[in-house]
Amino acid sequence: KLDQKIEHNEYQLTKSISENINTTLAKLQDADKSRDEFVANVSHELKTPITSIRVLADSLMSMENVPNEMYAEFMQDISDEIDREAKIIDDLLSLVKLDKSANTLVTEQVDINQLIKQILKRLRPIAQKRDIEMTFETIRDVSADVDETKLSLAINNLIENAIKYNKDGGFVKVSIDADHKFFYIKVKDSGDGIAPEYRDLIFERFYRIDKARSRQTGGTGLGLAITRNVVHLHDGIIKVSGKEGEGTTFTVRIPLNHVKRRDKK
Ligand code: ADP
Numbered sequence: 001k002l003d004q005k006i007e008h009n010e011y012q013l014t015k016s017i018s019e020n021i022n023t024t025l026a027k028l029q030d031a032d033k034s035r036d037e038f039v040a041n042v043s044h045e046l047k048t049p050i051t052s053i054r055v056l057a058d059s060l061m062s063m064e065n066v067p068n069e070m071y072a073e074f075m076q077d078i079s080d081e082i083d084r085e086a087k088i089i090d091d092l093l094s095l096v097k098l099d100k101s102a103n104t105l106v107t108e109q110v111d112i113n114q115l116i117k118q119i120l121k122r123l124r125p126i127a128q129k130r131d132i133e134m135t136f137e138t139i140r141d142v143s144a145d146v147d148e149t150k151l152s153l154a155i156n157n158l159i160e161n162a163i164k165y166n167k168d169g170g171f172v173k174v175s176i177d178a179d180h181k182f183f184y185i186k187v188k189d190s191g192d193g194i195a196p197e198y199r200d201l202i203f204e205r206f207y208r209i210d211k212a213r214s215r216q217t218g219g220t221g222l223g224l225a226i227t228r229n230v231v232h233l234h235d236g237i238i239k240v241s242g243k244e245g246e247g248t249t250f251t252v253r254i255p256l257n258h259v260k261r262r263d264k265k
């Protein structure tokens with residue numbers, strides 16, 4: 001009887017060990033797969049502008065007498081592609097830095113109203129070009145313990161998107177609220193909205209709903225990944241809502257006081 005019991009226990013133990021090994025392996029494979037996908041995406045995204053530049057330069061060089069107008073047009077296209085490459089590299093560096101400095105948020109008491117006002121001031125000329133009205137609503141002074149540079153980058157991405165994916169003559173409404181524990185930033189726009197099936201995907205690195213349009217608007221697909229990263233580093237959450245065809249609202253909720261933790265990822 002005892003033998004049987006020992007055998008059974010051994011069997012249980014081996015079973016649970018092998019199950020553990022299997023789940024660990026599966027996790028490692030997942031991490032491997034997502035890293036491979038990321039590297040493949042990075043290579044693809046970095047190569048695209050370079051391929052365009054190559055084609056444009058080659059065709060200019062192969063022509064004998066290039067009309068001035070055509071020359072200017074091709075050069076403009078080359079210059080645009082270089083800007084695009086630079087933007088992708090900038091965004092990638094931001095993401096990598098966020099990963100590396102995960103434990104080192106440099107937080108201090110920041111006037112959140114002021115932070116938003118500065119971003120709006122910076123983006124106003126882009127909005128004005130498309131006749132988009134930007135408004136800011138705040139109930140009271142909100143001061144919070146945040147990493148100013150990183151949070152500014154995160155909110156900038158949301159407001160820039162609200163302009164980019166809007167219609168001419170539309171609006172962007174930014175508002176701030178707070179309770180005793182959290183502050184809330186809302187960015188609402190009058191664009192086409194985001195269908196429910198895309199609401200998780202848009203936060204993935206390089207994910208863009210409409211690749212052609214996003215390319216036209218200078219998108220890299222990294223903006224929201226950066227934003228979510230920053231919000232999570234602050235122990236916050238980010239949500240997207242809005243009815244299809246009636247614009248989008250992004251809501252960020254971040255604790256007023258940052259709790260430093262050593263094991264934070
Ligand atoms: P991108 O650089 O392409 O703007 P993001 O990561 O910032 O990349 O956004 C990912 C995708 O989510 C965008 O390509 C766009 O399709 C969609 N998106 C983001 N913000 C909005 C918005 N305010 N309204 C509609 N679609 C949006």
